[in-house]
Amino acid sequence: MFSICLIGVIPLGTIVYILFLFFDNPSYQTAIHIFARKKCEQRANKNAPYIASYLSCFLYEVIKKNDIVDIPVSDTSINYSGYAIRKNSVIYRFITPVADMPDVDEYNLQKILQNTVIGQLNHYGITGLSSVYQDTTTIVPSVYIDRILYSEEKHLVAVDVLYICTSKDLLYYQNAVRESNNKNKAERTVYDDEV
The missing domain is CATH 3.30.980 (Threonyl-tRNA Synthetase; Chain A, domain 2)
Known part of the structure; x- marks a missing residue:
């Protein structure tokens, strides 16, 4: 049981850690913010x-x-x-x-x-x-x-x-x-x- 949990937690923890490092970078935060802003503008001005x-x-x-x-x-x-x-x-x-x-x-x-x-x-x-x-x-x-x-x-x-x-x-x-x-x-x- 312990080894099954360990096999599931290690990859999940690694993915969370990589995502944390990815979103902590200011250039990535800016890129995500610009992408979200463009999507909001496209939705607002479709008509x-x-x-x-x-x-x-x-x-x-x-x-x-x-x-x-x-x-x-x-x-x-x-x-x-x-x-x-x-x-x-x-x-x-x-x-x-x-x-x-x-x-x-x-x-x-x-x-x-x-x-x-x-x-x-x-x-x-x-x-x-x-x-x-x-x-x-x-x-x-x-x-x-x-x-x-x-x-x-x-x-x-x-x-x-x-x-x-x-x-x-x-x-x-x-x-x-x-x-x-x-x-x-x-x-x-x-x-x-x-x-």
Whole structure:
């Protein structure tokens, strides 16, 4: 009985020891971490081309219908540039060429477009996708304008869009709105007559 246990324990112990040495090496840990990250990204963005095509059409309608934003758009002027993974959420980037930069700064343009997005979702919805994300406790609009970037030398406006379809996206959205509200409160100027 002892020899049978010894025959089973020695190879098993050797394998565990080799695995311990293998995973203790920092280069192997990095390789495993990168491999796991790529697999998570592939799973998160498997529907990215499908969602991006509908978001591109929706963003075109939003910019076209907004009279405040001075961005001339045509049917082919909003181009899908790719996606990025931020805090386990897929952010889609759309680029539109412009002759002159809009008069509105990036932060205010984001707010204007977000308000237009909410109005568009409430009244017309979004073709091919859900217009709201509904959780057990929350209902939020499914499209969020995360960031807007100007490139004056390339004459481009880049719009980063989050499509909320998972609980991780909802968490990202809630944190982004909270940070935006805190930033807005911190930047408010108080005058003497208001005190």
